[in-house]
Structures are given as structure tokens and as C-alpha cells.
Amino acid sequence: MSGHGHPIPMSSARCGPLTGRADVPGDKSISHRALILGALAVGETRITGLLEGQDVLDTARAMRAFGAEVTDHGGGAWSVHGVGVGGFAEPDQVIDCGNSGTGVRLIMGAMATTPITATFTGDASLNKRPMARVTDPLALFGAQSHGRSGGRLPMTIIGAADPVPVRYSTPMPSAQVKSAVLLAGLGAPGETVVIEREATRDHSERMLAGFGADIVSEESAEGRVITLKGQPELRAQSIEVPRDPSSAAFPVCAALIVPDSDVLIPNIGLNPTRAGLFTILREMGADLLYENEREEGGEPVADLRARFSPDLKGIEVDPARAASMIDEYPVLSVVAAFAEGATVMRGVAELRVKESDRIDAMATGLRANGIEVEDGPDWWIVHGRGHGDVPGGATCASHLDHRIAMSFLILGMAANAPVSVDDGGPIATSFPIFEPLMARLGARLSRGA
Ligand SMILES: O=C(O)C1=C[C@@H](OP(=O)(O)O)[C@@H](O)[C@H](O)C1
Ligand SMILES: C=C(OP(=O)(O)O)C(=O)O
CATH class of the missing domain: 3.65.10.10 (Enolpyruvate transferase domain)
Structure with a gap:
């Protein structure tokens, strides 16, 4: 497995519209x-x-x-x-x-x-x-x-x-x-x-x-x-695990940046302590709808519908939202590259102690793909290039970090030249069906250096 097995280099190339239904795994x-x-x-x-x-x-x-x-x-x-x-x-x-x-x-x-x-x-x-x-x-x-x-x-x-x-x-x-x-x-x-x-x-x-x-x-x-x-007797339960909003973030963000896409991602847990990314994307101008909102097993749930959004605007992300979207900053930074203007992310020092230093990993890879990024101890700014003007073409290090690997593969789906990662193996830690799921929607992913 990741960190123990051989690296799995992966690439992603610009593709036609992403369409259909994405059933992401459990939270x-x-x-x-x-x-x-x-x-x-x-x-x-x-x-x-x-x-x-x-x-x-x-x-x-x-x-x-x-x-x-x-x-x-x-x-x-x-x-x-x-x-x-x-x-x-x-x-x-x-x-x-x-x-x-x-x-x-x-x-x-x-x-x-x-x-x-x-x-x-x-x-x-x-x-x-x-x-x-x-x-x-x-x-x-x-x-x-x-x-x-x-x-x-x-x-x-x-x-x-x-x-x-x-x-x-x-x-x-x-x-x-x-x-x-x-x-x-x-x-x-x-x-x-x-x-x-x-x-x-x-x-x-x-x-x-x-x-x-x-x-x-x-x-x-x-x-x-x-x-x-303390010292309660816990009683066994039946638990239905809702689908993971942090995994849903990847097909959602891909659909927003790939022209003419229209993707349905059903049954996503929208606990407010987790759903910050979707709020921010909507504030950026994303065509992202919550359909069929309901409650399941004590957690709010909806079907997400994400469509190509050609007029995304950069945004100052409210630091008070950071905890509710902490794992989604890497893929948000990819969407930010396709927006007009700067996306400013502050109050995110925690990103430096995840599976990798996620500010450094994303800033380095985005710069290699032609996107201007500034960063400091607990902040970073991505200067968006607008739709159709993201160069791509580089190989990025995933640093044993599933979210970094998936984020750069999403970048490659809409950049002008393919984007590669040195190791897609870690994706299996959280989203083992990422590759077939994205391929079924129309993504062009391949393995090998
Ligand atoms: O409690 C959890 O399930 C998690 C908490 C967050 O980590 P921190 O507690 O380090 O912020 C998050 O990044 C992680 O993916 C999952
Ligand atoms: C930070 C993450 O996970 P963990 O802290 O459990 O390794 C994550 O899944 O993005």
C-alpha cells in the first residue's frame, strides 16, 4: 500500500464533458x-x-x-x-x-x-x-x-x-x-x-x-x-455511513472546470461542520445545486448537481470556514486556478501538518503548471488565470498524500497540457474507486510515467 508499495505514476489529460452519476464511497x-x-x-x-x-x-x-x-x-x-x-x-x-x-x-x-x-x-x-x-x-x-x-x-x-x-x-x-x-x-x-x-x-x-x-x-x-x-455502557447500533463530502469534492470540482459538464453526485453528507467547500464554490459563482435535501441517520444529506461554470470569480475565503473545509483546500486551489482573480486562503496553518505540507505541495505543483501562487506560514493566494488559460504540462509530487494526488489529476482534466503525479497509490487510502469513477464520467486518466 501507499508508502510501502511501488509508486504508481498517473496522468490526466484534457477531456470532453464529464457527465452522468458519481456514486462516491462512504465517509x-x-x-x-x-x-x-x-x-x-x-x-x-x-x-x-x-x-x-x-x-x-x-x-x-x-x-x-x-x-x-x-x-x-x-x-x-x-x-x-x-x-x-x-x-x-x-x-x-x-x-x-x-x-x-x-x-x-x-x-x-x-x-x-x-x-x-x-x-x-x-x-x-x-x-x-x-x-x-x-x-x-x-x-x-x-x-x-x-x-x-x-x-x-x-x-x-x-x-x-x-x-x-x-x-x-x-x-x-x-x-x-x-x-x-x-x-x-x-x-x-x-x-x-x-x-x-x-x-x-x-x-x-x-x-x-x-x-x-x-x-x-x-x-x-x-x-x-x-x-x-465517563464509564457509560455503550449499546451496539446500526449505522448507515453517508457518502463522503470530501470525496464528492473531486467530481464536483472537475465538473465545474471541464466545459459542458453536468454531473450528479447523490447522497452526500452535508453536515455543516463539513460542507464549507460547497458554500465557497457557490460564492465563487459555481453552478452547484443541492437537490432532494433530507435527513438520514441524524446527518443532513442532499444530491449534488455540478455543472460547468465558465465565470468563476476568485474569493477571499472566510477563515471562520476553515475547519468545515480543511481537507478541501487542495482541490479548491485547483478551481481557483480557473477563476478570474485571486483566491485568498488565510488561517490555515493546519494544512502544513496533514499527510503532507499541503500548502507547499500544492503551491509547488501549481507553479510548475504555470499558475502564480504566493504563500506564508498560515496563508496562501492562488492567482486565477480564468477558464481556458491554465497551462498544465508538469509532473507533481504527491508526497504520500491522496488529496494532493487527486487534486493535480483534476487540474489535468481542464489544463491545456496533461498533468502527471509521481504516485497515485495514496488515493486508495480514502477514495479507492476514484480512477474508474472519474473515467466513467469521461475523464482521461492513465497510469505510467
Ligand atoms: O476527525 C477527523 O475525522 C478528521 C479531522 C481533520 O483532521 P484534524 O483534526 O487534524 O484537523 C481532517 O483533516 C481529517 O481528514 C479527518
Ligand atoms: C487529513 C486527512 O486525513 P488523516 O488526518 O486522517 O490522515 C485527510 O483525509 O485529508
Whole structure:
């Protein structure tokens, strides 16, 4: 797999209209949480629509290592026989979370208040990412961690034998940190409180409530205050995973920039903590409609219809929206290249600590393809060239980052010359059917240098 297998060079060439229906896979964030909470519940949790991308498969394997029975019934249907809160067994192998920040950080939280020891590792990308943001609050519960310098993986966590509850303000907007603290709070007596200044994706809170935990979110002058009562008995659930808005972003953005396209992307989760990209695209002048808006399994859902939008305008993206579209900035920067004027993105320092430094990876690749980009520590500006004037023609490094690889392949669909990536392998972490799905719509993707 990505980071372990051979690189898969891929290219994308200008194509005719993209048309038809794009059924994107299940939501990655919700899939991780369904497996982890299923493993912490009593009884059998049934999941449909699970994302079978490598990140989630690595979490499924990890849950088995902690003692849960995880079964793949085929076609996205899975079941998890949980061990109950506090019931995790000590794994006898190192837990390899592959490329997944969400996987490793949430699982560290989930085991940190059980008196067991586990060692975590990942691929070359994950082993560079900061873990102190999770181990600092886990230490407050009484857990110990021993990792490489700078708080990097591989890392051993020794769960607290006698955990205490915690009140913690997250220092950066991060749903992974929030979720790690909440999952650790399950194993501590009393109330664990997480305070976040900017609201991040709330799938953990919604799903914990669904599993029967006593959890309350309140808005206050400090921000959002989430209070969880520890040591509940979580009851197994049936979970239907909605389709992933972060994956939908790719066919949506491709349809906006490829002339005469008209693509329907059904059943997309539009939780407001996730849907920022679609709001911004509409503000830029995108022909993007929400059809058949409804609620499914406690999450807002709609069918997206995206059509070629020849008059996109650059925009100043409201930094208050950053958390609700944090994974979508790379593909937004591609759309920005086809807009008239500058698109300004501020307050996005977090982009520098994802699977890659996403500001640097995109800025470097966009410049190589003839697009002017300025960047600083927590901001970047893409100077759009307008439709029909994006040169393309370069090979970009994907840095073991699925979203970087997919973004540059989208660029190639509307640029004047083909665009290549050195390695499309990481795409399988979140969107394993990206290639056939985009090809069916009419994209011209090929493999090989
Ligand atoms: O909680 C989650 O499922 C995620 C949170 C975000 O990360 P941060 O918490 O680091 O912002 C996001 O980038 C990631 O893709 C998924
Ligand atoms: C940042 C991402 O994932 P993770 O942090 O789970 O590796 C992502 O999918 O864009």
C-alpha cells in the first residue's frame, strides 16, 4: 500500500464533458468512528456503506488487535462485536495505522484510559506528523507516552490504570484531538469536558450520543463546550455511513472546470461542520445545486448537481470556514486556478501538518503548471488565470498524500497540457474507486510515467 508499495505514476489529460452519476464511497471520518465505537460497545454493531479505503481497513485491523470481532460481510456491510468501555485487550503486535492521522489519534485516545500498553506506527507520512497534540491531553488522564523526538511515531502508549477526568481546551482546531480526548473520557470516572474555540466536525459527538453516551454540547463565550459522562455502557447500533463530502469534492470540482459538464453526485453528507467547500464554490459563482435535501441517520444529506461554470470569480475565503473545509483546500486551489482573480486562503496553518505540507505541495505543483501562487506560514493566494488559460504540462509530487494526488489529476482534466503525479497509490487510502469513477464520467486518466 501507499508508502510501502511501488509508486504508481498517473496522468490526466484534457477531456470532453464529464457527465452522468458519481456514486462516491462512504465517509472516512464516520467510518473510523463507527468501527472504534462499535469496538467499545456491548453487542453487535452493524455498519453499511463503510468506506473500504486503506485508512479505514487499518482501523478495522487495529480494532481486532484490541480484541473486538470485526467481520466484513461484503459490499460495505460490516459488523463489530464490541468488548465494552474499558474492555480493550493488550495487542500482541505493533499497531500500524498506515497513512491515517484520524486512525492513530482516535485509537490512542480510545485505549489511553485502559491499563494496557500499545505501540503505534505508520507509513513515512504518518511518522512525520505531530502526536503531542494528542499525547499532551492524554497525559492529563494519567496515560504515558514514549515516542521519537518531537512527539513522532513509532510511539508506545501506556494506558492509565487509575484515570481521572479532564477539562481540556484544544489549542488548535482539530476534530482528531477533540475526539481523542472524548474517547479517553469514556474510560475515566466523572465528567470530561472539551472546549473548542472553533467548531470542528462533530461526528464523534453525534455518534457517541447515538451509542447512548451522556454527552452535551453547548455554545459559550469560550466556544463550544462538550461534556461527556465517563464509564457509560455503550449499546451496539446500526449505522448507515453517508457518502463522503470530501470525496464528492473531486467530481464536483472537475465538473465545474471541464466545459459542458453536468454531473450528479447523490447522497452526500452535508453536515455543516463539513460542507464549507460547497458554500465557497457557490460564492465563487459555481453552478452547484443541492437537490432532494433530507435527513438520514441524524446527518443532513442532499444530491449534488455540478455543472460547468465558465465565470468563476476568485474569493477571499472566510477563515471562520476553515475547519468545515480543511481537507478541501487542495482541490479548491485547483478551481481557483480557473477563476478570474485571486483566491485568498488565510488561517490555515493546519494544512502544513496533514499527510503532507499541503500548502507547499500544492503551491509547488501549481507553479510548475504555470499558475502564480504566493504563500506564508498560515496563508496562501492562488492567482486565477480564468477558464481556458491554465497551462498544465508538469509532473507533481504527491508526497504520500491522496488529496494532493487527486487534486493535480483534476487540474489535468481542464489544463491545456496533461498533468502527471509521481504516485497515485495514496488515493486508495480514502477514495479507492476514484480512477474508474472519474473515467466513467469521461475523464482521461492513465497510469505510467
Ligand atoms: O476527525 C477527523 O475525522 C478528521 C479531522 C481533520 O483532521 P484534524 O483534526 O487534524 O484537523 C481532517 O483533516 C481529517 O481528514 C479527518
Ligand atoms: C487529513 C486527512 O486525513 P488523516 O488526518 O486522517 O490522515 C485527510 O483525509 O485529508
